[in-house]
Amino acid sequence: MDSPSLSFPRVLVVLILVAVLAGGAFWAYSHFYAISNNTADVTTTAVSRGDIDVLVSATGVLEPSNFVDVGAQVSGLLDVIHVRVGEQISKDQLLAEIDPTIYLARVDANRAQLKNQQAQLADRKAQLTLADIQFQRQTNLFREDATTRENLQIAEASLASAKAQLAMLQAQLEQTASTLRAEEANLDYARIYSTMEGTVVSITARQGQTLNTSQQAPVLMRIADLSSMKVRAQVSEADVGRLAPGDKVYFTTLGEPGKQIYGELDYIEPTPEVLNNVVLYNAFFSVPNEAGRLLPSMTAQVFFVVEQARDVLRVPAATVVGGQVWLQQASGELVERKIEVGISNRIYTEVRDGLADGDLVVTGGAPSREAASSGMGGRPR
Numbered sequence: 001m002d003s004p005s006l007s008f009p010r011v012l013v014v015l016i017l018v019a020v021l022a023g024g025a026f027w028a029y030s031h032f033y034a035i036s037n038n039t040a041d042v043t044t045t046a047v048s049r050g051d052i053d054v055l056v057s058a059t060g061v062l063e064p065s066n067f068v069d070v071g072a073q074v075s076g077l078l079d080v081i082h083v084r085v086g087e088q089i090s091k092d093q094l095l096a097e098i099d100p101t102i103y104l105a106r107v108d109a110n111r112a113q114l115k116n117q118q119a120q121l122a123d124r125k126a127q128l129t130l131a132d133i134q135f136q137r138q139t140n141l142f143r144e145d146a147t148t149r150e151n152l153q154i155a156e157a158s159l160a161s162a163k164a165q166l167a168m169l170q171a172q173l174e175q176t177a178s179t180l181r182a183e184e185a186n187l188d189y190a191r192i193y194s195t196m197e198g199t200v201v202s203i204t205a206r207q208g209q210t211l212n213t214s215q216q217a218p219v220l221m222r223i224a225d226l227s228s229m230k231v232r233a234q235v236s237e238a239d240v241g242r243l244a245p246g247d248k249v250y251f252t253t254l255g256e257p258g259k260q261i262y263g264e265l266d267y268i269e270p271t272p273e274v275l276n277n278v279v280l281y282n283a284f285f286s287v288p289n290e291a292g293r294l295l296p297s298m299t300a301q302v303f304f305v306v307e308q309a310r311d312v313l314r315v316p317a318a319t320v321v322g323g324q325v326w327l328q329q330a331s332g333e334l335v336e337r338k339i340e341v342g343i344s345n346r347i348y349t350e351v352r353d354g355l356a357d358g359d360l361v362v363t364g365g366a367p368s369r370e371a372a373s374s375g376m377g378g379r380p381r
Contacts, residue, residue, distance in 0.1 A: 013181065043364035044328050047355045050314050052306035053347050054098035056242055060233035060300040064224035065286050068196055071217040073189040074098060078209045078220075083200050089223065091188070093194045097221055098211065100190040105224060107187050117173040124169050128162040135159040163296040198225040201296055229287055229294045231263070232274065233302040234280040243268060246303040249285055253298050261294075263287040307343045313351040319361045320349045327355070334362065 072078075082087060138155040141147035145267040205211070205220040212218070231251060235243065247265040248289060252258070269282040283304075287294070319325050327337040339354030355361070 017193055042362050044360040045316060045363050047313055047315055047357055047359040049311055050352060052309040052314055052345060052350055053305050054343055054344055056239045056304040056306055058233040058235045059304045060231045060302040060312060061184045062294055062296060062298040062300055063230045064226055064296055065228040065230045067224035070095060070221050070223060072211045072213055072217045074186050074215045075211055078205055078207055078211055080328055081207050085203055086198050087200050091194055091195050091197045094191060094193055096192045098190040100187055103187040106183040110176060110183050114176045114180055117176055121169050121173060124166040128166050131159040131162040179303055182196050194223060196223060198223045226292060227289055229289045231285055231300055233283045235283050237279040240281045242306050243304055251300040251302040253300055262285050309343050309350050313355060313357060314348040315351055316363055317344055317347060317349045317362050319363055328360040328362060
C-alpha cells in the first residue's frame, strides 16, 4: 500500500495535465470554430464598373448673364411707367416718361433766340456789304483827290467793324445752336427707352415720384436677358486652389434637386469675401436658359468636377484600408488582398489592379488584423 506522501505528487501531475489539455481544447474551439462562424456574419458587395467623380461643393446664386440698370438722365416728375415687372420688352421700346414741360419750354426759347440771331446775321451781312461799297467808293475818290484821307479812313474802319460784328454774331449763333441741341437732347431724355431686349426683372421707381439727377442718376428699373444665366458660387479658401478655368461643373436648384445642369468654370475673382471670419472666393460660370426655368436669385448647390474616371473598376471607399481590402473567396474563406488604387471620393475608390469585376469585398464584419496575423483569414496577396 502506497503511502500518502508518495501519492500526492502523482495526483498533482495528473491535475496539471488535465488542466493543460482542457485549456488547449478550449483555445482550439474558440479560435477555429468561432472563426468559421464569423464568416457567416460578414456582408459583402461585388466589385463593379462605373464612374467616379471627385467633387468640390459650394453654394451659389443665379444671376442674369447680361443686364442693364435703366436710369434717368434728367430731373423731373416721373409722369408714367409703361411696363411692369416680368414683361418681355424689345430694344428701343418706350419704358417711361418724365414731365417734359420745362424742357419743351427751354427748347422753344432757344429756337426763338436762334431765329432772332439768324435775322441779325442777315442784317449784319447787309451792313458789311454797305461798308464794303462805301470803302471802295472812298478809295476811288481818294485816288482822284476828290475826298479826304479822313473820309477814307472812316470808311475803312466802318468796314472792319462790320466784319467783326458779323463774326461775333456768327459765334453767338453757333453757341445758341449748341445750347438748342443740348436742350433738345434733354427733351428726348424725358422719354426713356430700352437699350436692350430682355425682361423687366425689377422696378425701383414709382409713378409720380420726383427724380433728381443733380448728384447721381436715379435707377428706375432693371432689364435682364434671361436666356443665359450666370452662377456665382462661393468656394472656400481650402478648395479654391483645386479649381481652374475650364473645369466641368454642374448644379441643382431647390425646386429641382434631381436635375443636374452642366457648364464650365469661366473665372475666379482674385479678391475674396470674408463672411464671419470665413474666406470665400467667387467662381463664375454661365449656363443656357432657353426654357426660362432659371430665375435671378435662385439658390444653387454647385459641384465642381476636379477629377473624373469613366467605366473603371470601383469598390466602396470604406472597404479600402491602407491599400488593402478583405476578399471573400468562392469557398467562403476571407483573405486580405493588396490592391492598386486610383482616384477616390467619399463613396467609391478606383481599383487599377488586384481585383476583378464581380469579386466580393467585405463591407461589414471583416476580421481584425490581429486575427489575420494569427491565421484567421490567410495572408495578404
